[in-house]
Amino acid sequence: MRKTQAFLFSLLLLLLNFCGQPARQPDEVRLRLAIDPGSLSPIGYTSLEALQIINLLYHSLLTVDLEDNELKPGLASAFPEVERKDSLTFFHYQLRPEAEWPDGSPVTAQDVAFTLKVLKSPYVRNENIRSQLEFIQDIKLNSADPSRFTLVCRGYTPEMQLLTGDFFILPSYLLDPQQVYNTIPLQAWSTADSTQYNTDRTRAVATRCNSLGSPENKALLQGSAGYEVAEWAPGQHIVLKRKENWWGKNTGNVVSHLTAHPAQINFQIIPDNTTALLALKNSQLDVLDNIPVNEFEQLRQDENFLKNYDLHTPQGYDLIYAAINSRAPKFRDKRTRQAIAHLLDVPAMIRVSQQSYATPTVGPIPPDRKDLYHPQLQPRPYDPTQATTLLKAAGWIQEQNGWYRNINGQREDLRIELLYRAGNTAYEQMALIFQQHAGKAGIPVTLLPLEGNVYSQRIDQRDYDMHFRGISGNPFVFNFKPLFHTSFSGPGGLNSTGFGTPESDRLLDQINEAESEADKARSLHRLQEIMQEEAAFLPLYFRKERIAIHNRFTNTKVSGVRPYYDLSSFMLKP
Structure with a gap:
């Protein structure tokens, strides 16, 4: 009944x-x-659901045609001409002559300049996107042709062509009707002292941009x-x-x-x-x-x-992973995290939750990218014996009812609260498998399915022990800096696990600056090794859609x- x-x-x-x-x-x-x-903010979205809708409202300079998964011109009339001079690279763009805003006015280079200034402005909430455009230093407009412009970039990497065109272009007439940002050089936002531009007028533009994407301000959601x-x-x-x-x-x-x-x-x-x-x-x-x-x-x-x-x-590029909050005192020792990783029975999780629709992975690189995927690194096996050995090495003492150790003079029991999004059948099944295996090893696991917004808030506030989550990638760009660099580990940043070492931070910069695929591959291979050693961000598998x-x-x-x-x-x- x-x-x-x-x-x-x-x-x-x-x-x-x-x-x-x-x-x-x-x-x-x-x-x-x-x-x-x-x-639905095109400069501050935080979910893939939002991005799917934003793609139907706004255009970027370049786009991916899902017919053949090829990069093609979007608002740009063609791929940019690339010119390299010493340590700088110049990307010369021209916009499509047909491109218009909803009011009938043309999309111009001034709109591109305005968008970049918004994305780099310290007064606009867009930290995650801003990091992807650090290499763009300046924009040069063409006084004779409002559809032409040049992006001045630091260094060179093969991925720069995509990155220079991979951000949504905003209508400056709608968000900056008084053209306040026109008088601010793009380079000004890259300097240490930009306080001279912290005025009532610039804050008004920033406030309008920060409110973009809410239901109350849907009148501002007008793209090309x-x-x-x-x-x-x-x-x-x-x-x-x-x-x-x-x-x-x-x-x-x-x-x-x-x-x-x-x-x-x-x-x-x-x-x-x-x-x-x-x-x-x-x-x-x-x-x-x-x-x-x-x-x-x-x-x-x-x-x-x-x-x-x-x-x-x-075959998709969605990575399913487990995250351990390495900031929590009981998880700060990487041997504890490694022990937990040995209790994740990934083959069983795939068999129960995905059947044949998933591929295990050692890192955030899709296994089919054989040039970048680590060739020798093996997935950490399910091994409760090794987990017990690691826990003892980390100072945990096993009792009849579980494990404990003294941390900062206080007794700490090894218990795990596992968060995942409510209603997701795959996460529920994976969580039950982990709970069963961890329980056999003497680690009590409490399962806590949460509604989407509450779940995200707990993660953003770092109020969790462990969680399951998925992220979506693509076969074009491997900019992992927002996910793994320590500068993004604060509240609200994408690096929710607290992962990061001085070496991994250097590697993330090297990956984004690599001028050859071989250099990028070496850095990515080493990054995957460090990730497995630190065991805070635990890649599990890539799934088929x-x-x-x-x-x-x-x-x-x-x-x-x-x-x-x-x-x-x-x-x-x-």
Whole structure:
């Protein structure tokens, strides 16, 4: 009886969730978001769910075409011309002549300059993106052509071409109507003393930029891409509407990767997997990704379902990892963390939670990148005997009910509170396996599934012992500095584990500055060795994506690169 009641309750929630929305269009695409993105700021987003939506609102200079996973010009009319002089590299860009903002004004080099100043401004909250653009020192505008500009960069690496074009361009007319930032040189934000620009006018621009992306300020969410926000009900849905006179339609067939085909894209916020699957089976969703393995296997055997939906399993670049809070006194000794790592039975976790849809890894590098993946390093095996040896070496004393040691004159019991996102079946299964193995080794583990925002807050505040999480990468850039450099280990920084040594910090800089693939590979190999030795950030596996897409659509561009499909390219079959 309880199962029936739960089913009816989920169905009721689902029906209520679809009420009070814009009428469904014939060529509308509906899909699920597992969490509310919180903010859609193109300069301060913190979730992949937000990034998926932002990609439909804003353009960058360069983009990735999921049709072939190739880098192609976006707002730029072509790839930049590269000129190297001594220690500097100059990237000469030209913008597409068709590119316009929603008010009909052209996208210009001044908008690019404004965006870079915002991203480098110490008064704008964008620390994670700012670090990726440290190498850009200045921008030179062309007085004769407002569509031309040159980025002046420190040093050279092969990845710089992508990085110089991999940030969303902002409309300066909307965010800086008084053109305050026009008078501030980009180099000024890179100097130690930029206080002379801390004025009421610059703070007003920074305040406007910091508020960008909230539901209350959705009027500011106007980019150069083909969609705009039509409706945003936090916790329920976000509806995007195609712009009527979008400039991308004027670029011709040569630029087929810049698209805005569906009239409407409706993101349904459905945290619960069971509810999301029910919506899919009832044809209330056109797209569902991250389908749990068991349910995906059931869908593969459902002939009625397969009449309406196609299933896809692209090899993705999503890394699933375990994190240990190395700041906590009981985890500061790396031998303790190594012992815990030996209790992570990764093959069993893959077998139970992913079946054949995952590949174990020794580091944050995808194993298929054989040039960068460590060739000799082996995954740490599940070994409770070795875990016991390491715990004793770290000073832990085993009692009948567990382990303890004296830290700073006080008794500390070795207990672990394991956090993971509620509703994620894979994490739940992995957590149970770890809890069982750790318990056999005398370490009590408390499982604590948390709702998305609460979970993120606990991580950002470093209020945790251990957690499971996933991060999304790509096959183009391996800038791990925000994840692993000690300068990003403060509250809110991406380095939530506190990982980092002087050598690893140097390696992270060397990786970003390497001028050859061989130099980059050597630094990445050594970084993977240090990560395994420190055992704070524990890479587990890269997973394949599991996607269902309604077969009334074509041109879906399914790919292993997030978001795994191009919603803007979806077209109804004739």
